[in-house]
Amino acid sequence: MLEIERKFLVKNNSYKTEAVSKKRIVQGFLNTHPERTVRVRIKGEQAFLTVKGKSNAAGTIRLEWESEITVQDAEALLALCEDGQIDKVRYEIPVKDHIFEVDEFFGNNKGLTLAEVELKEENEPFEKPDWLGDEVTGEVQYYNSQLTKKPFTLWK
């Protein structure tokens, strides 16, 4: 139940040519508190309910619990969520031994693209592709839960 991951900005679109999958994600939050976010996600033809706890100081490790639910249930639960749905397309890009998940955001977060890589250990080394930008691991404003309340197009 521990999720270890690092998050980065993305410099350009070249990741798209290397993607092995592409799925639309629509998600909302039943709670956006960083210590107990509760997310309802529809990803392609699947849906999930996910609870995440507070991260460690570095922002790399977070308790995560996830359960698959029906798309029908997810739609009913999305209607209960706080305002500010996230709409994004997720690309999966294999880079050596790891899979990067790159999220291109739409709607109120258009212009933002974020890459995440999941690790088995906090200090596990991984290859950084050319399109990978600055690291933003642990920066709360980049949490999807916070992007619902303060979307990227309203930054600055």
Place this chain on the structure above:
Amino acid sequence: MLEIERKFLVKNNSYKTEAVSKKRIVQGFLNTHPERTVRVRIKGEQAFLTVKGKSNAAGTIRLEWESEITVQDAEALLALCEDGQIDKVRYEIPVKDHIFEVDEFFGNNKGLTLAEVELKEENEPFEKPDWLGDEVTGEVQYYNSQLTKKPFTLWK
């Protein structure tokens, strides 16, 4: 996914002699907002994650989604919950065609006992046993989610 129920105070302990089951319930909330409560419950040897939406004006009907989870997962999720766990014993009491659930609270809510009856329709008639007290359906302070924040022993 619609839950129709009515809630009452309980006048005395005589319901206990008619109970057909008795189980301890420990529960916490990942969100206590009445429009989207998220509850983690351990009930006897089972555990559940439950989302409830806003009720109708009368307080009788509320959207409810529930999924059974493992007790181990529930324990991990309880650790993420807001302060103020609910600790109670639930008795099930058959009264004619209905089952009343009577919750005797402990901890910060000691002294409070509530009875609920689930109905198939909002105006469905049901037999009221002698021990049933005043109706408190829709009174938000009696929601378990609110009892975590403002427990019964601190009322008045």
